[in-house]
Amino acid sequence: MGSLADSMEDYLKKLLSLSASGCIDIKRKELAGKFMCVPSQVNYVLETRFTLEKGFSVESKRGGKGFVRIRKLDLSAENLLSMILQDIMDAQMSESSARGMIHRLYELKYISFRESRLMETTLNSLQIVQDVTLRNSLTGLLLRDMLLMLIKYNF
Amino acid sequence: MGSLADSMEDYLKKLLSLSASGCIDIKRKELAGKFMCVPSQVNYVLETRFTLEKGFSVESKRGGKGFVRIRKLDLSAENLLSMILQDIMDAQMSESSARGMIHRLYELKYISFRESRLMETTLNSLQIVQDVTLRNSLTGLLLRDMLLMLIKYNF
DNA sequence: TTATCTTTGACCTTCTCTGACCTTTACTAA
DNA sequence: TTAGTAAAGGTCAGAGAAGGTCAAAGATAA
Numbered sequence: 001m002g003s004l005a006d007s008m009e010d011y012l013k014k015l016l017s018l019s020a021s022g023c024i025d026i027k028r029k030e031l032a033g034k035f036m037c038v039p040s041q042v043n044y045v046l047e048t049r050f051t052l053e054k055g056f057s058v059e060s061k062r063g064g065k066g067f068v069r070i071r072k073l074d075l076s077a078e079n080l081l082s083m084i085l086q087d088i089m090d091a092q093m094s095e096s097s098a099r100g101m102i103h104r105l106y107e108l109k110y111i112s113f114r115e116s117r118l119m120e121t122t123l124n125s126l127q128i129v130q131d132v133t134l135r136n137s138l139t140g141l142l143l144r145d146m147l148l149m150l151i152k153y154n155f
Numbered sequence: 156m157g158s159l160a161d162s163m164e165d166y167l168k169k170l171l172s173l174s175a176s177g178c179i180d181i182k183r184k185e186l187a188g189k190f191m192c193v194p195s196q197v198n199y200v201l202e203t204r205f206t207l208e209k210g211f212s213v214e215s216k217r218g219g220k221g222f223v224r225i226r227k228l229d230l231s232a233e234n235l236l237s238m239i240l241q242d243i244m245d246a247q248m249s250e251s252s253a254r255g256m257i258h259r260l261y262e263l264k265y266i267s268f269r270e271s272r273l274m275e276t277t278l279n280s281l282q283i284v285q286d287v288t289l290r291n292s293l294t295g296l297l298l299r300d301m302l303l304m305l306i307k308y309n310f
Numbered sequence: 311t312t313a314t315c316t317t318t319g320a321c322c323t324t325c326t327c328t329g330a331c332c333t334t335t336a337c338t339a340a
Numbered sequence: 341t342t343a344g345t346a347a348a349g350g351t352c353a354g355a356g357a358a359g360g361t362c363a364a365a366g367a368t369a370a
Contacts, residue, residue, distance in 0.1 A: 003218075003220035003325080004327075005326065005327085006220070029348075037327070037328085038329070039348095040352090041327060041328075044325095060348095062333065062334040062347090063333090064336040064337070065335080065336065065348080066348035067348090114270065114308060115270060118270060118273050119273065121301050121304045122297060129284075134284070137283070138281075138283070146273055149272050150269070153269055158316060158317090159316075160315085192317070192318080193317075195361080196316080197359090199315095199317075203315085216359080217323070217325055220357085220358080221324090221325075221357075
């Protein structure tokens with residue numbers, strides 16, 4: 001069976017999916033109690049599973065009436081396009097930002113899972129290019145062209 | 156008589172064939188214990204017998220509640236992808252034959268139109284690689300990895 | 311005998327989980 | 341008001357639990 005962290009992740013995601021607003025408030029200590037672990041374990045789960053990268057935002061308040069609020073972000077199309085535009089404008093497209101972009105495109109359902117894997121596979125294969133400069137330009141070029149293609153054939 | 160590696164291979168393949176999902180999770184240390192060998196021997200078996208080329212995918216997670224997951228991929232003979240795979244397994248590939256292959260895959264409905272465009276875009280971008288040998292190896296590698304990916308994430 | 315395949319073991323990296331200690335906030339008694 | 345206190349939540353380093361790597365030694369096959 002999965003780790004405690006995994007179950008806690010599942011539990012929170014289930015709560016989130018059941019909530020109409022895509023937002024839940026929890027008590028750190030209560031949650032820890034329910035899972036019979038130390039409160040800081042909750043932070044561990046939040047830091048590893050509910051990151052911005054993964055499409056969540058977490059805010060909290062300390063002290064009496066404190067809480068931890070978890071939100072499922074739904075990135076708007078405008079946000080995404082502006083981000084991508086920026087990435088493309090920046091001449092240098094690092095491999096990691098390329099991967100981030102691919103992931104976001106998938107999350108937003110602009111590309112299918114297979115398409116995202118196809119794009120990532122390309123990045124992987126490029127790793128055998130020794131010349132870093134060549135590899136980086138290839139990465140940028142590839143992402144750009146793929147995006148243009150996707151846009152052309154109707155996003 | 157067979158080596159330890161051979162028996163371990165047989166054992167794992169039997170487990171796989173008994174599993175309805177074609178997927179098993181094992182504990183590296185436990186398996187090593189069962190065969191009275193060091194844990195790294197398990198890695199040796201996985202690396203030599205359960206490769207992507209041989210139709211398996213292996214993923215794992217470290218740390219507490221870690222695991223090694225072995226999947227049997229569909230590489231059956233009637234699978235066109237696997238036949239194509241044989242052709243290009245270790246060879247270089249010219250751009251034109253790569254394009255032909257992509258087109259065939261599309262015609263046979265193994266890939267969508269967008270997917271075919273994505274793959275072709277990659278070939279286009281590779282054109283900036285001057286060194287023909289490098290370019291052809293990259294082309295072969297890319298096609299191969301893309302096919303393996305398509306097989307891995309199964310239809 | 312040489313080349314290839316197996317096996318081992320020392321050392322490494324990643325992931326989880328815990329506990330001690332810190333900071334912030336609401337409330338309340340002076 | 342203000343100072344103090346209790347009740348949250350936050351941080352961080354370290355321990356423990358997997359799995360991974362690599363090179364060298366030991367077998368086997370050609």
